[in-house]
Amino acid sequence: LNDKNVDPDSILADINIFGYDLFQKNQPSTFAPTDIASVPSDYLVNPGDEINLLLWGRINEEYKLQVSRDGIVTIPRIGPVAVGGLSFDSMKKNISDRVDKIEGVNSTISMGKLRSIGVYIVGEVRSPGFYTVSALSSVTNALFSAGGPTNNGSLRNVQLKRNGAIIANIDYYDFILSGNDRTGLRLQSGDVII
16 A cells, blocks of 8 residues: 555454444434324234324314224214224214214314334444333334444344244345335334334
């Protein structure tokens, strides 16, 4: 190198690995902005979620309903409705069907505050541990919150495990080079990212 003999091992400490700095800049402390994103139709409603119900017509009222541990919301004047484990679209239909039984009353149903979920991020990441993130968070969001991989880690082999089984192996260089987050993987409580 420039007519000098250089031991390659002597310069390795100064070489930055491509892509690692993306995760280390401005490490966020929360992912609250995902809480205001549109809820996809396949989002599974579970205990801790909040459902906003607006009744209009013969009855004009607005309710913020918390999904109980049993997966039920109790709607005043209507009674309990099972919603736990249903997709967002199925939950809306289930509640609408009950409201439609009241003559002259229409409804608008949306999601309020979403539950938080806990995931584990382990392996060669800057800050391994247990993280509480929004139910809409993806593997990418979680990896950002953990500060990304260490120099011993890899962006080519990020694993998502659920109930002990590998759900996905992710190569993040496609994301870094093109901006396409093709994982499409929404986290569930208890997931492990390695």
